[in-house]
Amino acid sequence: MDPSLILGALLGAGMIGFLLLIRYKDLPQPKPVSPFRHLDERKASIYENLRDLQFEYRLDKMSDEDYRATKLELQKELAHVLEETDRVKERLGLATVVKPAPSKAAAASAKYTCPGCGATFDKALKFCGECGKPMSARSGVSQ
Ligand SMILES: [Zn+2]
Numbered sequence: 001m002d003p004s005l006i007l008g009a010l011l012g013a014g015m016i017g018f019l020l021l022i023r024y025k026d027l028p029q030p031k032p033v034s035p036f037r038h039l040d041e042r043k044a045s046i047y048e049n050l051r052d053l054q055f056e057y058r059l060d061k062m063s064d065e066d067y068r069a070t071k072l073e074l075q076k077e078l079a080h081v082l083e084e085t086d087r088v089k090e091r092l093g094l095a096t097v098v099k100p101a102p103s104k105a106a107a108a109s110a111k112y113t114c115p116g117c118g119a120t121f122d123k124a125l126k127f128c129g130e131c132g133k134p135m136s137a138r139s140g141v142s143q
Contacts, residue, residue: 035092039085046078 034040050071057067112121116133128135 035088036085039081039088042081043078043085046074046081050074050078 053062053067053070053074056062062070112124112135113119114121114128114130114133114135116128117131119128119130121129125135127133
């Protein structure tokens, strides 16, 4: 057997043991860590930098050129963070979910409807099993 496989197996077992150990220690309830948290933090810090930048610019502490260059940098970074956020959302299936159109199969299985009482049946019946009225062929049968 390949020694690296054995090593891998040992490492894997050790890892699981370690995780179990942690699990059964009295740890405080693990807080659900939002996958967006670090992104939110980065976003917040970029906004803060932009504010500072504007502030300094208004105080004439920097040249137009510096101001514009720095602002562009920050905006690029912000765009990057927003992109990353979208990616995470997609990965988590939080992106705009496209709802499936009402399935045709479901509509088709809504089969044979009694014109009298509205009862539905899987099979075509001559007479309604609910109210006994005759069920015409065209009632509810869409073909
Ligand atoms: Zn009926």
